[in-house]
Amino acid sequence: MNATTSPVNQYFKALQLDETDSSLSQEILENCGVDIERCLECGKCSGGCSNTHIFDFTPRKIVQMIKIGDEKRLLHMDSLWCCVACHLCVDRCPSGIDIPRIMDYLREKAITKGIPATRPTVELFHNLMLDQVHKKGRVSELYLILNYNLKSRQYLKNAELGPQMFFKGKLNPIPARVKKMDQVRRLFRPKPGQKGEAR
Amino acid sequence: MNSPRVITPQERLGTKPEKVFLFRSCTGSMEYPGTESAIKEVLKKLGIEVVMDPDQTCCSGYILTCSGHTPEASLAVTARNLSIVEQRYAGLDMFCFCNGCFGYNTELSHILKHHPAYMKMANEVIGQWGYEYKGQVRIFHVQELYYLLLDEIRAKVVRPLNGLRVASHYGCHYLAQQYGLLDDGDLPTFHEEIFEALGATPVFYKERRMCCGYAVGRGFTHKESVVQPHLGRKLDSAKEEGVELITTTCPGCNVALDREQNNLAARGFGPYNIPVIDLGQLIGLALGVDLDKLGFEANTIPLDGVLERIGLGKGA
Amino acid sequence: MGVHKEQLTLVIGGGAAGIEAARVLGQAGYPVVLVEKSNRLGGVLNQLASSFPRWEDPAQFVEPRVKDFEKCEKVRILLESTVSGCQKVKNGYQVKIDNKGVAEELQVGAVIIATGFELMDLSGYGEYGHGSFANVFNSLEFEAVLKQWAAGNKPEKPPVVAFFKCVGSRDRSKGYPYCSKICCMYTAKQAGLVKDLFPDGRSYVFYMDYRASGKEYEEFVRSVIEDKHVRYVRGRPAKVLPENGRLLIRCEDTLMGVPVEVRADYIVLAAAIRPSQGTAEMAQMFGLKTDAYGFIEPEPFEAVKVQERVFLAGSCGFAVETLGALQQGAAAAAQAIAVLHQAD
Incomplete structure (x- = not known):
């Protein structure tokens, strides 16, 4: 009986620590300049996190998962799309580990790999926002909201707020526009929303 | 600072007893009647007289673990069994051949002896029928006796086991006792010494310390998906080492490891086909006990191959 | 003052703590007998591959100190020797020493126990x-x-x-x-x-x-x-x-x-880490107070003083790193000097 082919293996799933490698932490170090080996495992990041109540993995665990090279779970996790990048974690981290930077990197990696976001509306919002900047150089809230509500099929979401905001001058029907648009467009290679380099 | 966990059989048992009280096991009598008769025959060959009592009940392990009754009921049951030994067979030591019986009797008698209130309560209950437990009888496992008499066993081997690859399953309820054990709780070797004395080749396998998966019939009550991978993991590692026979010192372990093998094979595990017998049966085999009295017919995985290996095949 | 310097101090154990105590005493001009059970000085340091927190080479520890012993000419080193008995006398102890099988008796004014630890x-x-x-x-x-x-x-x-x-x-x-x-x-x-x-x-x-x-x-x-x-x-x-x-x-x-x-x-x-066999023997021989685990216990608010004229140094008191052993060795030597000065 070869131990590796036994059906027993599908039931016992201890993490094989010696089979994990440090390539992901190396990748994070190279791309984000964040050395996760500095982590003291104290959990101050998770304690301070604004969104830990809806996170499936807290910031401390995310750093641990990088340490054990659990890329699959990292790219599929819900926390990736719930993180609001408030920076409370890195603000409090005694080792200065820039977790939002790691989150950004992982999000980019997930998009590049075509892994669907667990919160599609978040991804949609990101894309629309980038799209506006791409087209006009600046963000126009009215068109962003209209577009978002349309595409996320929440047609009447916050509709009662619209007229109030309009009459108070908060929503400008004429979108702001940057003069040298060619420069802005050249910043986006390739276009947002497309697969490939997101930035 | 703590009292030593491991002691020698001489320290534990003293000298060879002439007569012992054998504590019957429910699972043993029910599933493998050959175990009890084999042990009696082995002890007879070693010149030890065996007595038993028809009034002895379940050790109370099932009463505790099947969650049917309060612990107090278990204490009374234990007190009654032990008082039977004390009153009717004064001076005899009690020997269990099931790790469960040994463990529960040891543990519950410890509780009784160290908590006068419980002792009083238990004695009030059993006093109705004239029993009284005084806390005098000593409780041993029959495997400890084998080890004490290792040299004598070695001298009396008439059917050497021909280098048969035998592996041991010691069982948690013996090894998990905290103090005064014969051997290390994690890497015990005294069964292996016995195997060598019988002419067998002891085999160490990776998961030998792993639980048998019996735990009071949970092999039947739990989903197969819970129990089978557990057993598969253990038997996989035994098979990897080329084990031809596994011995136990607990009928419960024997049930789990033997009875479940066909079901495992039906689910794609193994197949293992490793017979599982009691250590007493193995010693009986080597000491020349009549095959009828060893009762191998009760086993799910037949011992034909093993018997053939030592020259007792059907053709012989 | 000079008269006090004739009183002998017995240091038991030739590891880091004992060596340091003997060196300080010797350099201060006090005669010392250093008793070591094994055949070389250095104790556990001889077994180590490196040290923390500065990655120093433990092999470099003993040699300069032996040179100091030779320079001050005050330290008598007895290897393969043990203390086999002691008796309290006025201003010190009468100790019996088994020096490579030869019995010897010495009158000492202070005793420093540096018998170290062992692993469980x-x-x-x-x-x-x-x-x-x-x-x-x-x-x-x-x-x-x-x-x-x-x-x-x-x-x-x-x-x-x-x-x-x-x-x-x-x-x-x-x-x-x-x-x-x-x-x-x-x-x-x-x-x-x-x-x-x-x-x-x-x-x-x-x-x-x-x-x-x-x-x-x-x-x-x-x-x-x-x-x-x-x-x-x-x-x-x-x-x-x-x-x-x-x-x-x-x-x-x-x-x-x-x-x-x-x-x-x-x-x-x-x-x-537990007290060594020698620690237990010395504690019994000198009637020293020990804690529940057998480590020698100093007097209240004392760092190394165990009783009048007896001091501890190193891991016989509790697990210490090399630096701690050196500190305690020096402290014990200083206290021994103080007590020898108060004699008479």
Whole structure:
């Protein structure tokens, strides 16, 4: 009986620590300049996190998962799309580990790999926002909201707020526009929303 | 600072007893009647007289673990069994051949002896029928006796086991006792010494310390998906080492490891086909006990191959 | 003043603490008899491959101090000798010394006990297989392995070495509820050394927490983790199983809450530190107060004074690192000098 082919293996799933490698932490170090080996495992990041109540993995665990090279779970996790990048974690981290930077990197990696976001509306919002900047150089809230509500099929979401905001001058029907648009467009290679380099 | 966990059989048992009280096991009598008769025959060959009592009940392990009754009921049951030994067979030591019986009797008698209130309560209950437990009888496992008499066993081997690859399953309820054990709780070797004395080749396998998966019939009550991978993991590692026979010192372990093998094979595990017998049966085999009295017919995985290996095949 | 300097001080134990005490006394002009059971000075330092937190070579410790002894001409070193009896007399002790089998009697004005520690017996830890598996070592045995490797006797393949901390220490069931204090540091040192010797090897340290309270200690452990890339795994290993000639470790990563398995070539157990046999003998001979574990206990608000004219130094009082042993050795010498001055 070869131990590796036994059906027993599908039931016992201890993490094989010696089979994990440090390539992901190396990748994070190279791309984000964040050395996760500095982590003291104290959990101050998770304690301070604004969104830990809806996170499936807290910031401390995310750093641990990088340490054990659990890329699959990292790219599929819900926390990736719930993180609001408030920076409370890195603000409090005694080792200065820039977790939002790691989150950004992982999000980019997930998009590049075509892994669907667990919160599609978040991804949609990101894309629309980038799209506006791409087209006009600046963000126009009215068109962003209209577009978002349309595409996320929440047609009447916050509709009662619209007229109030309009009459108070908060929503400008004429979108702001940057003069040298060619420069802005050249910043986006390739276009947002497309697969490939997101930035 | 703590009292030593491991002691020698001489320290534990003293000298060879002439007569012992054998504590019957429910699972043993029910599933493998050959175990009890084999042990009696082995002890007879070693010149030890065996007595038993028809009034002895379940050790109370099932009463505790099947969650049917309060612990107090278990204490009374234990007190009654032990008082039977004390009153009717004064001076005899009690020997269990099931790790469960040994463990529960040891543990519950410890509780009784160290908590006068419980002792009083238990004695009030059993006093109705004239029993009284005084806390005098000593409780041993029959495997400890084998080890004490290792040299004598070695001298009396008439059917050497021909280098048969035998592996041991010691069982948690013996090894998990905290103090005064014969051997290390994690890497015990005294069964292996016995195997060598019988002419067998002891085999160490990776998961030998792993639980048998019996735990009071949970092999039947739990989903197969819970129990089978557990057993598969253990038997996989035994098979990897080329084990031809596994011995136990607990009928419960024997049930789990033997009875479940066909079901495992039906689910794609193994197949293992490793017979599982009691250590007493193995010693009986080597000491020349009549095959009828060893009762191998009760086993799910037949011992034909093993018997053939030592020259007792059907053709012989 | 000079008259007091004739009184002899007995230093028992020729490890770091005893050597330092003898040196300070000798340099101050006080005659010393240094009794050492083995055939060389240095004690545990002789067994070590390196030291923390400055990676100093322990082999460099003894030699300059022996030169100091020769220079001051006050220290008489008795190797392979033991103290076999003592009697309290006025202003000191009448001690019997077994000097390489020859009995000798000395009158001493002060006694410094520096009998050191030993590692606990690991036979109670069947789950780790020390004594059963060839490549499971206690930490002192592994220092010898490290020395071998450093000398060029390396295994062919870069090894995977797993270090278990708190083996015995902080384990009530084994009777050692205390923290042995120095294991966190020497384990970091050993794990770092393995990575120095084998950049492609792996070191795992299984820990509950690391206690690095000392000058440069925290930085030392962090550098081992961050610069030498030793992998710290939080959790106490539950068992070691043989697997295809290697050792399989099962434990829980308590940070992630998942069971983990690691295969290692070598396992090093940071065993609990307990008072040495000699410590127990000396405590009994001189009638010294000991704590529940047998460590010699100083008087209230005293660092090294155990009783009138008896002082302790080093690990016979409680586990100390080399630096602590040196501090205590010097302190004991200073106190002995003070007491010899008050004589008469």
